[in-house]
Amino acid sequence: MKIVVCMKQVPDTTQVKIDPQTNTLVREGVQSIINPFDVYAIEEGVRLRERFGGTVTVVTMGPPQAENALREAITVGADEAVLVSDRAFAGSDTLATGYILAMAIKKIGDVDIIICGKQASDGDTAQVGPGIATQLDLPQVTYVNKIEDIKDGHAVMHRMTEEGYEIVQTSMPCLITVVKEINEPRLPSLKGKMKAKSAPIKAMKAIDMDVDESRLGLTGSPTWVSKIFTPPSRPKGEIFEGEADACADKLVSTLKDHLKG
Amino acid sequence: MLDYLLTDDQKMIRDLCRQITDEKIRPVSAKYDETQEFPWDVVKVMAESDICGLYIDQQYGGMGGGIMELVIATEEFSKGCGGIALAFAATALGTLPIMLFGNEDQKKKYLPDIASGKKIAAFGITEPAAGSDASAMQTTAVLKGDHYVLNGMKHFITNGGDAETYVVIAMTDKTKGARGASAFILEKGMKGFEFGKKEDKLGIRASSTRELIFTDCKVPKENLLAKEGMGFIVTMKTFDKSRPGIGAQAVGIAQGSLDAAIEYSRQRHQFGKSISSFQGIQFMLADMATQIESARALVYGVARMIDSGAKDYSKYSAMCKLCASEMAMKVTTDAVQIFGGYGYIKEYPVEKYMRDAKITQIYEGTSQIQKNVIGLALIKEALKK
Amino acid sequence: MGIEIIKDKCTGCTICTKVCPFCALTMADKKAVIDFDKCTLCGACVDSCKFHAIELKRENSRTPNLEQYKGVWVFGEQKKGKIQSVVFELLGKGRELADKRGVELSCVVLGHNIQGCAEELIHLGADNVYIVDASELENFIDEAYTKVLVNVIRKYRPEIFLCGATVLGRSLVSRVAVKLHTGLTADCTALDIDPKEGFLMQTRPAFGGNIMATILSKNHRPQMATVRHKVFKAAVVNKSRTGKVIKETVDRTLLTSRTKILDIVEEVTATVNIAEADIIVSGGRGMKGPENFAILEELAQVLGGAVGSSRAAVDSGWMPYSHQVGQTGKTVCPKVYIACGISGQIQHLVGMQSSETIIAINKDPDAPIFTVADFGIVGDLFEVVPLLTKKFKAALNR
Incomplete structure (x- = not known):
């Protein structure tokens, strides 16, 4: 089985701070990590290979330094890595990103399953996975928390919903997006780490893919960011300390009208 | 930490073991300390990360490292839990005799499963009446046709009951004293090979310690390790190589307690300031750090000497075990002192480091036995001059 | 016009003639022919053609006939025939936007x-x-829903299309937007009309809620956005209102799908869906064990809310993942969020800091949860929570 995992290198949003003077994001010193949801996608890719055989190719679109994230994926079991990187891709929104990744996957060819994390922690859009599926005209199953079986050209999996889950059957090839519940990611292996040190990373630029240039980067992105601002900070709260009974009384009397409405 | 000029691969091993410790060992160390269950989930992680075979030759499925690699991993694991670290380190103790003295068939049969982490191993010499004086051993092995028949018991066996592969020392000829002992490879499940009670211990409680009981246990002749009468040589050569591992365990436990003490001293406020601002505390921390670093330097030095192919290193091996284990007991006791009353209760991690440290002064030869080894070596050297 | 039938590839299958919402395609000499007077370049035929025999060249990346797109549309997500409550909120905001436009x-x-x-x-x-209405559409299925919705949107050309940022919504409109080659902004927390040019101003959090971004889709229609549940006020019911009901029939080819639902399992533990709840009582590591969540359930029951959990409690196996609030769990914005024994790691905060009122109960006065709390009690939750349950019960007559 040929498995492709799409991943993204993101700034660790839990470390991002706002400069109170300039009201801008301070990204200095913020580590780059593999998008937390993609870690589950990589693990599921490796587990599928262990169950059904085949290869796991990790693909990322990003600046040259995203190569580090790909190498990290190799330490936990990915076989091959593709870095989709080109200045022409800069400014891509989810539509353009989905298109570019779809074209890259087309170039990789003969893919049986594409696995994405349910969303990226920097943008939180959850749009690129379905976008790739649509561009490649593949069926998709989002929010997957279990892959039951894959056989005879079909896969059966569980998709998480607000109320529980659905058991969904899809024809292969397909694209899935996965949630945290699907697995517990393994730690790197020593052999993986050694392999990652020297593993070749395949670079793909716009000219290597069969792309329509008008659909790349800013030109290919319908959405424009017109303004960025910091959200108003919450006013300082009222903290009750001391005897528990008195505290509880204060809180109940403050909130009771609020709760009735 | 002093720059020990580790190779890139050794740094990689250290980082990976540190990650395993932080993510998989620390969160469960208190739990296993309380329940005394065997940490199979952590062993599985070590296996998946290729750590179990770190020191085993590549041709048997290992990573081809040496004692230095074993030391690096043991130290890192011990920073999180000296007991869980033993699942790895005591397996090495049971594996080294096969690596050192096993024939090709024995190596092929036993090493790959240990390297892959499928099985863990143990080493059995101590008996109720034969601790430091191993020559008082009662367990016997009698050759009958194509197999030996073992009778007797071993106790205080680390990984006992949980390990699949055992190296056991038994007397094949009592009349010859120490020269009458032989080493055998046993497998869990062999008829007549049973386990006694699990000990309820002061420390390293995540590690299992049991009796091995042999009742007319038939062991195939081909499971004899080396030759008859070489049991003590096997033991001594094994200990010479494994003692730096105990040293590393001690260094790791001590470092873990120092890290916790530094952290705590910065948070704890008394007399209006953090206790780390008091010179009395700073001096203690300084002493602890210095003692740890000296012990580490000795342990690493001996490990490297062994890996370089040196022949005679038993004196140094004993020195590094002695030095590190004595240091660990002192440093962990000081760590409890810095925590004060909080150090004495189980809600905080330092009392466990102190309990875990104690065993390093006792097993694989007590501190006093190490001094015997060192002392005898010194006299021998003097005689040669 | 930038559309063309490649005669060599056309097999005369007639699918495109059925799919075209504008009846601009007919068959002549067993090949498809475009009536350029009727064609709007919507692209429906391009997607439907299995033989890639229709080519549409998009010039300057702009929706053709952009000015013809009019009206605000809302996706009426339903489950088992019941309209989901996020739709009421979309209608409330949608009405406001439609009136402005x-x-x-x-x-x-x-x-x-x-x-x-x-x-x-x-x-x-x-x-x-x-x-x-079609039996194939009874339950949400990505492909069929996408094809039908794309078809209807191409036919009626709304300028704005809003959808709930639910599991269904996010999966569906992500596909629809790609098919329509238009912009989509996820998880909007504010929507307005640019007073000068009439664009939809879509504001959403990014970087874990650290910044807000206002996004426009100037040259593409419809301007699509998903909206988080509980962000906008629900529309007020007015029983005297009248309106038109239009039943759309779609070609059966649009109802086919390569995926199918084998079973739908509702989990008992998720009976109260935390994303829907107005009040959430959440527990973290400070709960010390799964058995202690009972006191949170009691409080939640009195308040009419649901029980949530931090990642720490889920990872310890005390609560199911479906209850997890935070970066790798659910993002919630209830009216009242009560955090019990949750220290307030940033990963948790990003999942709940847009709640209307946040209450923290923690024994550590320095816990970061207090920095986002509107009200807090420093104390032992095992003492405070049962007291709150008792006192709220009395105060609310429940």
Whole structure:
């Protein structure tokens, strides 16, 4: 089985701070990590290979330094890595990103399953996975928390919903997006780490893919960011300390009208 | 930490073991300390990360490292839990005799499963009446046709009951004293090979310690390790190589307690300031750090000497075990002192480091036995001059 | 025009003639022919053609005939024939946007045996309700829903299309937007009309809620956005309102799908869906064990809320993942969020800091949760929570 995992290198949003003077994001010193949801996608890719055989190719679109994230994926079991990187891709929104990744996957060819994390922690859009599926005209199953079986050209999996889950059957090839519940990611292996040190990373630029240039980067992105601002900070709260009974009384009397409405 | 000029691969091993410790060992160390269950989930992680075979030759499925690699991993694991670290380190103790003295068939049969982490191993010499004086051993092995028949018991066996592969020392000829002992490879499940009670211990409680009981246990002749009468040589050569591992365990436990003490001293406020601002505390921390670093330097030095192919290193091996284990007991006791009353209760991690440290002064030869080894070596050297 | 039939590839299968919402395609000499007077370059035929025999060249990346797109549309998500509450909020905001633009508000519902919901939607502010009823649409299935919705949007050309940022919504409109080659902004927390140019101003959090971004889709229509549940006020019911109900029939080819639902499992533990709850009582590591969540359930029951959990409690196996609030769990914004024994790691905060009122109960006065709390009690939750349950019960007469 040929498995492709799409991943993204993101700034660790839990470390991002706002400069109170300039009201801008301070990204200095913020580590780059593999998008937390993609870690589950990589693990599921490796587990599928262990169950059904085949290869796991990790693909990322990003600046040259995203190569580090790909190498990290190799330490936990990915076989091959593709870095989709080109200045022409800069400014891509989810539509353009989905298109570019779809074209890259087309170039990789003969893919049986594409696995994405349910969303990226920097943008939180959850749009690129379905976008790739649509561009490649593949069926998709989002929010997957279990892959039951894959056989005879079909896969059966569980998709998480607000109320529980659905058991969904899809024809292969397909694209899935996965949630945290699907697995517990393994730690790197020593052999993986050694392999990652020297593993070749395949670079793909716009000219290597069969792309329509008008659909790349800013030109290919319908959405424009017109303004960025910091959200108003919450006013300082009222903290009750001391005897528990008195505290509880204060809180109940403050909130009771609020709760009735 | 002093720059020990580790190779890139050794740094990689250290980082990976540190990650395993932080993510998989620390969160469960208190739990296993309380329940005394065997940490199979952590062993599985070590296996998946290729750590179990770190020191085993590549041709048997290992990573081809040496004692230095074993030391690096043991130290890192011990920073999180000296007991869980033993699942790895005591397996090495049971594996080294096969690596050192096993024939090709024995190596092929036993090493790959240990390297892959499928099985863990143990080493059995101590008996109720034969601790430091191993020559008082009662367990016997009698050759009958194509197999030996073992009778007797071993106790205080680390990984006992949980390990699949055992190296056991038994007397094949009592009349010859120490020269009458032989080493055998046993497998869990062999008829007549049973386990006694699990000990309820002061420390390293995540590690299992049991009796091995042999009742007319038939062991195939081909499971004899080396030759008859070489049991003590096997033991001594094994200990010479494994003692730096105990040293590393001690260094790791001590470092873990120092890290916790530094952290705590910065948070704890008394007399209006953090206790780390008091010179009395700073001096203690300084002493602890210095003692740890000296012990580490000795342990690493001996490990490297062994890996370089040196022949005679038993004196140094004993020195590094002695030095590190004595240091660990002192440093962990000081760590409890810095925590004060909080150090004495189980809600905080330092009392466990102190309990875990104690065993390093006792097993694989007590501190006093190490001094015997060192002392005898010194006299021998003097005689040669 | 930038559209062309490649005669060599066309097999005369006639699918495109059925799919075209504008009847601009006919067959002549066993090949498809485009009537350029009728064609709007919507691209439906391009997607439908299995033989890649139709080519559409998009010039300057702009939706053709952009000015013809009019009206605000809302996706009427339903489950088992019941309109989901996020739709009420979309209608409330949609009405406001439609009035600012001086256009009609429409709601489109896909499903089976759903005629009954039209009236409710009109009472909630819709001028038109488009209904696509087919047995294949009974449950949400990505492909069929996408094809049908794309078809209806191409036919009616709304300028704005809003959808709930639910599991269904996010999966569906991500596909639809790509098919329509238009912009989509996820998880909007504010929507407004640019007073000068009339664009939809879509504001959403990014970087874990650290910054807000306002996004425009200037040259593409419809301007699509998903909206988080509980962000906007629900529309007020007005039973005297009237509106049109339009039943859409779609070609059967649009209803096919390569995926199918084998079973739908509702989990008991998720009976109260935390994303829907107005009040959430959440527990973290400080709960010390799964058995202690009972005291949170009691409080939640008195308040009419649901029980949530931090990642720490889920990872310890005390609560199911479906209850997890935070970066790798759910993002919630209830009216009241009560955090019990949750220290307030940033990963948790990003999942709940947009709640209307946040209450923290923690024994550590320095816990970061207090920095986002509107009210807090420093104390032992095992003492405080049962007291709150008792006192709220009395105060609220429950």
